[in-house]
Amino acid sequence: MVKKGSNVEKFMKIIDKEFLMESQGTRIVKLTILVPDIAAKAKAGQFVVLMVKEEGERIPLTVVKADPVKGTVMLIAQEAGFTTKLLAQMNAGDFLYSVVGPLGHATEIKKYGKVILVGGGVGIAEIYPVAQAFKDAGNEVTAIIGSRTKELLILERELKEASDACVVLTDDGSYGRKGFVTQALQELLEKSKYDLVYAVGPIPMMRAVSLVTKPFGVLTLVSLNAIMVDGTGMCGGCRVSVAGKVKFSCVDGPEFDASQVDWQELLTRNSVYTEQEKHICRLHNAG
Numbered sequence: 001m002v003k004k005g006s007n008v009e010k011f012m013k014i015i016d017k018e019f020l021m022e023s024q025g026t027r028i029v030k031l032t033i034l035v036p037d038i039a040a041k042a043k044a045g046q047f048v049v050l051m052v053k054e055e056g057e058r059i060p061l062t063v064v065k066a067d068p069v070k071g072t073v074m075l076i077a078q079e080a081g082f083t084t085k086l087l088a089q090m091n092a093g094d095f096l097y098s099v100v101g102p103l104g105h106a107t108e109i110k111k112y113g114k115v116i117l118v119g120g121g122v123g124i125a126e127i128y129p130v131a132q133a134f135k136d137a138g139n140e141v142t143a144i145i146g147s148r149t150k151e152l153l154i155l156e157r158e159l160k161e162a163s164d165a166c167v168v169l170t171d172d173g174s175y176g177r178k179g180f181v182t183q184a185l186q187e188l189l190e191k192s193k194y195d196l197v198y199a200v201g202p203i204p205m206m207r208a209v210s211l212v213t214k215p216f217g218v219l220t221l222v223s224l225n226a227i228m229v230d231g232t233g234m235c236g237g238c239r240v241s242v243a244g245k246v247k248f249s250c251v252d253g254p255e256f257d258a259s260q261v262d263w264q265e266l267l268t269r270n271s272v273y274t275e276q277e278k279h280i281c282r283l284h285n286a287g
């Protein structure tokens, strides 16, 4: 772990910051951070846990891109709770308090054949490195990316470059096709045989993807890093039931076979955290 105050604190410097989008009170921020040790090792599917300030909480973020030569990693976060809002207020030249990683098992990259990657909302950022790695391994990659509305769509150009085909959808029809990613997924699976589906997005979306793929019997992986708290196997916050066994997303995942995940339990647990997060925001706003 790299911590502020250590003689290597310069390694947590924010090199670049950019808002990828700002719409309807939602902002998605892209940060490039100098963390050479992490940049040298990070692989597709892995994440870091960072603290913006010493007194703050830890948040997990997927490594969207790692540049071992420059020693930087790119992270993308959507302002959702107190800490992601704090992170979005940081600027180039500022330092983070701590960054731990790379964490989690890397995605198993091999030649599956025909692969569909499904990204919803900020989950698009998480499928991007996986799409690139699958493509480099010789797979035929189709990306399906979706957001609520046009302004919330991120990394479209990058996903198009990293895939053989890319289907873009918005819930309100303001860009691309109108509809949900699951509709496009269903159509593709009905037309052709695929060897793997890989999905990242809100939990209801990943659950819906799992329901769509089940009748086709196609292996479906989901990344559950959005539900973590400390990311180190200590807090139990990322507990998930997979094939009837208790697993921790941070150390056993973050990827799991979607057909084996107890989605109802996961949705219930996550809604508890959402309420707690709203409470924390209210307290800070009042203070």
Ligand code: FES
Pocket: 227, 228, 229, 230, 231, 232, 233, 234, 235, 236, 237, 238, 239, 248, 249, 250, 251
């Ligand atoms: S995030 Fe705490 S145990 Fe996984």
